[in-house]
Amino acid sequence: MIVAGVMSGTSADGINVALVRMTPGGRGRPFHTLLAHEEFSYPAWVRRMILRMMNAESARVADLARLNFLLGELYAEAVGKTVRKHRAQLDLVGCHGQTLYHQGSAAPFLGRKLAVTWQTGEGAVMAARLGVPVVSDFRPADMAVGGKGAPLVPFLDYVLYRDPHIGRIAQNIGGIANLTAIPAGAKPRQVIAFDTGPGNMVIDAVTEKLFGKAYDRDGVIAASGQVLEPVITQLLRSRYFQRKPPKTAGREEFGHAYARAFLHRCGRADKRDVVATATALTTRTIADAVRRLVIRKQGKYQELIVSGGGAQNPTLMAMLRNVIGPLGITLRFSDEFGVPTEAKEAVAFALLAYETWHRRPSNVPSATGAKRAAILGKVSYA
Numbered sequence: 001m002i003v004a005g006v007m008s009g010t011s012a013d014g015i016n017v018a019l020v021r022m023t024p025g026g027r028g029r030p031f032h033t034l035l036a037h038e039e040f041s042y043p044a045w046v047r048r049m050i051l052r053m054m055n056a057e058s059a060r061v062a063d064l065a066r067l068n069f070l071l072g073e074l075y076a077e078a079v080g081k082t083v084r085k086h087r088a089q090l091d092l093v094g095c096h097g098q099t100l101y102h103q104g105s106a107a108p109f110l111g112r113k114l115a116v117t118w119q120t121g122e123g124a125v126m127a128a129r130l131g132v133p134v135v136s137d138f139r140p141a142d143m144a145v146g147g148k149g150a151p152l153v154p155f156l157d158y159v160l161y162r163d164p165h166i167g168r169i170a171q172n173i174g175g176i177a178n179l180t181a182i183p184a185g186a187k188p189r190q191v192i193a194f195d196t197g198p199g200n201m202v203i204d205a206v207t208e209k210l211f212g213k214a215y216d217r218d219g220v221i222a223a224s225g226q227v228l229e230p231v232i233t234q235l236l237r238s239r240y241f242q243r244k245p246p247k248t249a250g251r252e253e254f255g256h257a258y259a260r261a262f263l264h265r266c267g268r269a270d271k272r273d274v275v276a277t278a279t280a281l282t283t284r285t286i287a288d289a290v291r292r293l294v295i296r297k298q299g300k301y302q303e304l305i306v307s308g309g310g311a312q313n314p315t316l317m318a319m320l321r322n323v324i325g326p327l328g329i330t331l332r333f334s335d336e337f338g339v340p341t342e343a344k345e346a347v348a349f350a351l352l353a354y355e356t357w358h359r360r361p362s363n364v365p366s367a368t369g370a371k372r373a374a375i376l377g378k379v380s381y382a
């Protein structure tokens, strides 16, 4: 069966499509082979609209409805192009959608306590355009059984990285950075996963504000600056980093308001130092989380395997290597395990869709905090 996984993360940079051949494997675990991966940037005006719709003050309900259908069209086009280019015979699609709002922990609302999430991008449109069933909207089923609805990628991380002798941490660095820790010889219930904090989101925001560029390409600006250590020390004390997992984050925690406060803390520092500090914030919060929330709890880990757009930033990677080295951990890349760094999350949603299609659960309750396993997503039939 050939499944397309479609991912569009909180960076709102565009659409990643992975074409994956799935075959039933041993002991109920399917095998996957990556056939192709393609990236499609959102046009600038679509990106602007998405960012506006993530902001409660500027979102209008009619535009939200329109965006849902527009993204359905754009996702279908991205999958269609990928399938034609690689001459594949598509059977199924798994589409994460664009997160507009995510609040993983229950909070009071009209007399109830609710945890809520919202991903947009209409599955019915994709199914109609592509002529195959589409699984979308994966997160609510986990939240309905008490989970935080995230992270969902640990299901793939476990398949890819579990090893009888090596403790591994899968570290994705998208807009947000999240890790999956898989101890040597782990059972699925021993997997820990959570969002460590900002990935590229704060770097992107300050680079945009100070240099008018969407991101710090190849980490050139950060490499030319000095890290403002007092700022890092202060920020590490904040509540999110201190909290125990499970925990999830998004633009609600590390978006506009956070970037503004970050800039304020940096004061009159050199602009390059500010970008260097934002870059260091990502790696220091990762190392801090690994040390306090993973190693202290579970002991030894040998490898940290990076994926996501942050892997393309050499300054970020150099800083990361420097902070995990003293913990006895080696930096590796998901490419070494057959999954290109930019493709991993898209591959994950192909795998999750395949599981759902076979009516199998695919949340990892120890990662999301769910009370039980759940079959994820909604199916739109062609």
Ligand SMILES: Nc1ncnc2c1ncn2[C@@H]1O[C@H](COP(=O)(O)OP(=O)(O)O)[C@@H](O)[C@H]1O
Pocket: 008, 009, 010, 011, 012, 013, 014, 173, 174, 175, 176, 200, 203, 204, 215, 216, 217, 218, 219, 307, 308, 309, 310, 312, 313, 314, 342
């Ligand atoms: N060549 C590069 N140099 C520096 N940063 C990069 C590069 N390529 C990608 N990135 C970073 O990766 C981000 C996108 O990462 P991605 O994994 O797609 O995140 P998300 O899942 O949130 O969409 C960009 O916003 C940018 O910050």
Ligand SMILES: [Mg+2]
Pocket: 008, 009, 010, 011, 012, 013, 014, 015, 174, 309
């Ligand atoms: Mg992206």
